[in-house]
Amino acid sequence: MPKIQLVAPPCPRCIKRGQLVRNLTVRSLLITEAKKRVEDIAYYLCMSSDCEVSYYSKSPNEVFTTKEVKVPIWYKKDASPKYACYCNEITEEEAFNAAKETGFTEMSEIIEFLREKVKCACVAKNPSGLCCTPLFPEAIASGLRAKQEGN
C-alpha cells in the first residue's frame, strides 16, 4: 500500500504538525454531540502530549478536544488508562505484566495470552486509525527487562 504523501497542516492550538487520519476514524471515536460537526473532509490528529486538541480540520477550521473523544489518546499527558492496544483493550500496564510473566516478545502472543478472542478494528477504535500503539512494544520490552532482573 502506498504511503500517504499528504503533508498535514499544523494544529491550530499548538502549531505542531499533526497526522492525517481517516474520516471513519474521526466519526467512530467522537462522542455523539461532536460527531454532528464532522464533514466529509480531511481531519488530522494533534500529536502533542500537552495540547487539548484531538482532531482538527483546515477548511473549514474546526477543532475537537480530547474530551470529545470516547477513549483516552495514549500519548496525551492525562490519558488514563493508557492503551497499548485499543482493539483488544489492553493497557500499557497489562502488556507490561504479561510480558514479565510469560516472557513473550511478540504483541500477538501477548494479545492471545490476555484475551480469549483477538479482535482487530483499528480504524474505528484507535485514535490514529493505525494498529496498536508504540506503547505496546515499549511495555513488552520493559516487562521482559523486569522479568530478567527478577523483580
Ligand SMILES: [Zn+2]
Ligand atoms: Zn495541538
